[in-house]
Amino acid sequence: xxETKIISTKKIIETxxxxxxxxxxxxxxxxxxxxxxKARHIIMYFLREDLRNSYPEIGRRIGNRxxxxxxxxxAKIKSDLQKKEALQREIESLRxxxxxxxxxxxxxPEKIVKEKTITVELQWKGMxxxxxxxxxxxxxxxxxxxxxxxxxxxxxxxxxxxxWKLTRERIRQIITxxxxxxxxxxxxxxxxxxxxxxxxxxxxxHGTLRDQRVxxxxxxxxxxxxxxxxxxxxxxxxxxQCKQCGTTILPHFKYGLCERCSGVFRGKRREKIISRVDxxxxxxxxxxxxxxxEMGRDFYITRLNPKExxxxxxxxxxxxxxxxxxxxxxxxxxxxxxxxxxIPEN
Numbered sequence: 637x638x639e640t641k642i643i644s645t646k647k648i649i650e651t652x653x654x655x656x657x658x659x660x661x662x663x664x665x666x667x668x669x670x671x672x673x674k675a676r677h678i679i680m681y682f683l684r685e686d687l688r689n690s691y692p693e694i695g696r697r698i699g700n701r702x703x704x705x706x707x708x709x710x711a712k713i714k715s716d717l718q719k720k721e722a723l724q725r726e727i728e729s730l731r732x733x734x735x736x737x738x739x740x741x742x743x744x745p746e747k748i749v750k751e752k753t754i755t756v757e758l759q760w761k762g763m764x765x766x767x768x769x770x771x772x773x774x775x776x777x778x779x780x781x782x783x784x785x786x787x788x789x790x791x792x793x794x795x796x797x798x799x800w801k802l803t804r805e806r807i808r809q810i811i812t813x814x815x816x817x818x819x820x821x822x823x824x825x826x827x828x829x830x831x832x833x834x835x836x837x838x839x840x841x842h843g844t845l846r847d848q849r850v851x852x853x854x855x856x857x858x859x860x861x862x863x864x865x866x867x868x869x870x871x872x873x874x875x876x877q878c879k880q881c882g883t884t885i886l887p888h889f890k891y892g893l894c895e896r897c898s899g900v901f902r903g904k905r906r907e908k909i910i911s912r913v914d915x916x917x918x919x920x921x922x923x924x925x926x927x928x929x930e931m932g933r934d935f936y937i938t939r940l941n942p943k944e945x946x947x948x949x950x951x952x953x954x955x956x957x958x959x960x961x962x963x964x965x966x967x968x969x970x971x972x973x974x975x976x977x978x979i980p981e982n
Contacts, residue, residue, distance in 0.1 A: 643686070643687075643734055645683060645687065645689070645697055647734070648679060648682050648687075648734070649663060649697075649698075651730065651733050651734060652675055652678055652682070652730060653675060653679075654762045655675075655726075655729070655762030655765065655766070656671055656674065656675040656678075656762060656766075657671075657763050658671060658672055663679065664698060665699065666699070676698055677709035677712055677713050678726075678727070679698060680698060680705075680706045680713075681710050682730070683706075684706070684710045686734075690703075691703040691704075691707050691710075694706040726765075726766070733762075763812075763813075763816055764816060764819070764831075779800075780810055780811075781814065783796055783807060783810050783811055783814070784810075784814040784815070787807075787811050787842060788838075788842065788845070789845065789849075790842065790845030790846040790849040791846075791849070812835075815834070816831075819831055874892070875888060878892065878893055878894040878897055879893060879897075880893055880894075881894065881896065883896070886905075901937055909952065910924070910935055910937075912952075917952060917953055917954040917957055918951050918952050918953060919951075919954075919957040919960075919961070920954060920956070920957055927954045927955070931956065933955060935952050935953060936952075936953045936958040937950050937951075938950060938952075938953055938961065
C-alpha cells in the first residue's frame with residue numbers, strides 16, 4: 637500500500653521562493669519589487685488551486701494581507717496562463733519540483749533539518765530552470781563573457797560597474813548568470829555538478845586574484861598603506877574639514893559645518909546631550925514624554941551664541957520655550973499680520 641504524500645503550505649512557499657531566487661522573508665514583507673510580486677501571486681495561485689485554502693487564510697499566510705489581494709492574485713495568474721507560454725512553462729516546472737520534493741509532514745528534528753538544507757539547492761535549480769525557459773540553447777552573450785573574464789582576472793564589481801556604466805548589483809547578477817550558463821552546459825553533457833560548491837570555489841579564486849592585483853598595484857605605486865583600490869575617503873563630498881572648528885571626526889551636516897558647529901545633533905550624540913540635563917527642558921522643566929505628548933516633537937538643541945566661534949554652549953528646550961527664546965514665534969505672527977493686510981476685502 638502506497639503512502640499518501642502531502643505537500644505543505646510551507647513547502648510551496650519555499651519552493652517558489654527558491655525558483656525565483658528570493659527569500660521567504662521578502663515574500664512576506666511589504667516590498668513591491670516586480671520579482672517579489674510575481675512570486676507572491678504564484679504562491680497564492682497554488683495555495684488556492686492545489687490546496688483549496690480560503691482567500692483570508694492565503695492572505696494571512698503571505699504576510700497578513702487582505703483577502704482581496706489573494707483574490708486578485710489568483711485571478712491574474714489564471715488569466716495570464718491563457719496568454720503567456722513562458723508562465724505556463726514556469727508553472728509546469730514548479731509542479732514538477734513539487735512532485736519531486738513532496739514530503740509527509742512529520743514532527744521529527746531530522747526531517748526539519750533536511751527541509752532547511754533543500755532551500756539553497758532549490759534556489760540555484762530554480763535559476764537554472766528559468767534560464768532554460770528563457771534561452772534553451774544557453775548561448776552566452778558577448779557582454780556576459782567579457783564581464784565574466786574581467787571578474788576572473790581579479791577586478792572588483794565596482795571597477796567593472798564603472799567601466800560598463802552599470803550598478804554593482806547588476807554586474808553581480810550578470811556574472812552569476814554567466815557562471816550558471818557554463819554549469820548548465822556541463823550538466824547537459826552528462827556531468828554531475830554541485831552548483832553551490834562551484835560558486836563557492838569561483839568566489840574564493842576571485843578573492844585570491846583580487847588580493848594579488850591589489851599587491852601588484854601597491855608595489856607599482858609605492859603606496860604601502862593602501863589596502864583598497866579606491867580614492868582616499870574625504871570628510872564630505874565638497875569639504876575636507878569643518879570650516880569653523882576644523883574637525884573631521886564629527887559628521888558633516890551642511891554648508892561645510894559639522895554637527896557641533898551647526899547645532900544639529902543626531903543619533904547617539906543627541907541622546908548623550910539630552911541625558912546631561914536628565915531629559916528635561918532647561919527653561920520650563922517639562923520632561924521628554926510630556927513634550928512629545930503636548931507638542932508632537934522632541935527637544936530642540938539650541939546654541940546660545942552661534943556667531944561666536946569660541947562659545948559652544950547649548951540649551952535643551954521644548955518647542956514652546958525654543959520659539960519664545962529665539963523670537964521665531966513673533967516673526968511668524970508679524971508675517972501673518974503683514975499677509976492679512978494684503979488680502980483684498982470683499
